[in-house]
Amino acid sequence: MIRIEGIAAFVATVENGSISGAARQLRLSKSVVSERLAELERSLGGALLHRSTRKLGLTEDGAAFLPRAQRITRDVAEAAAAIAERRGTLSGPLRLAAPVTFGRLHLGPALYPFLKAHPDLALTLDLDDRRIDVASSGHDAIIRHGVIDDTRLVAWKLAKSRRLLTASAAYLAEHGTPRTLDDLRRHRGIFYTNRGAADWRFRTAAGPVSVQARSMFGVNNGDMMRDAAIAGLGLAMLPAFIAAPAIKAGDLTAVPLDVAPDEEYLYMAHAQGRDPSAKLRALRDCLKEAFGDPPYWDAV
Known part of the structure; x- marks a missing residue:
C-alpha cells in the first residue's frame, strides 16, 4: 500500500x-x-x-x-x-518565489504581519532573480516585476511600478546629461541580465520605443545595479522601489529625459488551470493593501 x-x-x-x-x-x-x-x-x-x-x-x-x-x-x-x-481559518503550506531585492526591501515587511495574523500558515519563500517556471516548479505563485508573456500563467496586478533612468552626479558631470533618446545611445549602460541590453523602453507619441546603449556592466540583481550606478559606472534603469532611497539620499539622480520610461507592474502569477486557494487570494489582497495605489515607494 x-x-x-x-x-x-x-x-x-x-x-x-x-x-x-x-x-x-x-x-x-x-x-x-x-x-x-x-x-x-x-x-x-x-x-x-x-x-x-x-x-x-x-x-x-x-x-x-x-x-x-x-x-x-x-x-x-x-x-x-x-x-x-x-x-x-487560513492554514497549510504556501510556496512563493520572488526577486531578491524586492523580496528583501518590500515583500518581507508586507508578509510578516500577514503570517502573524495567520499562524497556521506555513510559507516557504524562495528569493531568486531567475525566471521561475511556476507551472512545473511546485510553487503556488510567483511575484514578478515587468512583463509576463507566459500564456500558461494567470497574473494578478499587485501594484504599479514606476521606472527611473538613474545615474550618479559624478557620471553625469564626466559624460554629460542625456536629454533625448538619441543621446542615450552614446552612454554607458548598466543592465539587468535577465532582460538584456534592450531593456530601456520609453513611451513616445508613436508608441513604446526601446533604446540600446553600450553595455558597461550586466548583473542579475537590482541591488548591484544600483550600487554600480552610484559608483559612476553608467546609467541604470531601476524601479522606484530600488532607486527611491538612493535618490532621496542624493546618491543617484533621476535623468530628466524628454520622454518617460514605459510603465510596468508588479504581479502575482499562478499556473493556469489551478484554482487559487483562499489563502493565496488573501495574500494577494494583503499585498495590494500594503503596497498601496499608488505604491508608497513611488514617492520620489
Missing part, C-alpha cells in the same frame, strides 16, 4: 536536493525520511532515487513518478487547507 507520508518524503527530498533538506522541511529525523522513502520504493517495486555520498538523483522511474507525486502532495495539502478555510 502506498502511503502519503512516503510520497511527501520523496517530493521533499527531490525539491530540497537531499534527505537532510527534506528532514528539515518536514521536521522529521533523517532516519524517518529514509525509512519512508524505502517503504515507498518497496510499495512501488523499484528504486526512485540514485543515492551516493556526493549527490542524489532521480532514476528513470523516479523521474516518471515525480510529477504525479507533486500533484498528489499538492492536492492533499489543498484539500486540508480547503477544510480549514471552510472553518474560517
Whole structure:
C-alpha cells in the first residue's frame, strides 16, 4: 500500500536536493525520511532515487513518478487547507518565489504581519532573480516585476511600478546629461541580465520605443545595479522601489529625459488551470493593501 507520508518524503527530498533538506522541511529525523522513502520504493517495486555520498538523483522511474507525486502532495495539502478555510481559518503550506531585492526591501515587511495574523500558515519563500517556471516548479505563485508573456500563467496586478533612468552626479558631470533618446545611445549602460541590453523602453507619441546603449556592466540583481550606478559606472534603469532611497539620499539622480520610461507592474502569477486557494487570494489582497495605489515607494 502506498502511503502519503512516503510520497511527501520523496517530493521533499527531490525539491530540497537531499534527505537532510527534506528532514528539515518536514521536521522529521533523517532516519524517518529514509525509512519512508524505502517503504515507498518497496510499495512501488523499484528504486526512485540514485543515492551516493556526493549527490542524489532521480532514476528513470523516479523521474516518471515525480510529477504525479507533486500533484498528489499538492492536492492533499489543498484539500486540508480547503477544510480549514471552510472553518474560517487560513492554514497549510504556501510556496512563493520572488526577486531578491524586492523580496528583501518590500515583500518581507508586507508578509510578516500577514503570517502573524495567520499562524497556521506555513510559507516557504524562495528569493531568486531567475525566471521561475511556476507551472512545473511546485510553487503556488510567483511575484514578478515587468512583463509576463507566459500564456500558461494567470497574473494578478499587485501594484504599479514606476521606472527611473538613474545615474550618479559624478557620471553625469564626466559624460554629460542625456536629454533625448538619441543621446542615450552614446552612454554607458548598466543592465539587468535577465532582460538584456534592450531593456530601456520609453513611451513616445508613436508608441513604446526601446533604446540600446553600450553595455558597461550586466548583473542579475537590482541591488548591484544600483550600487554600480552610484559608483559612476553608467546609467541604470531601476524601479522606484530600488532607486527611491538612493535618490532621496542624493546618491543617484533621476535623468530628466524628454520622454518617460514605459510603465510596468508588479504581479502575482499562478499556473493556469489551478484554482487559487483562499489563502493565496488573501495574500494577494494583503499585498495590494500594503503596497498601496499608488505604491508608497513611488514617492520620489
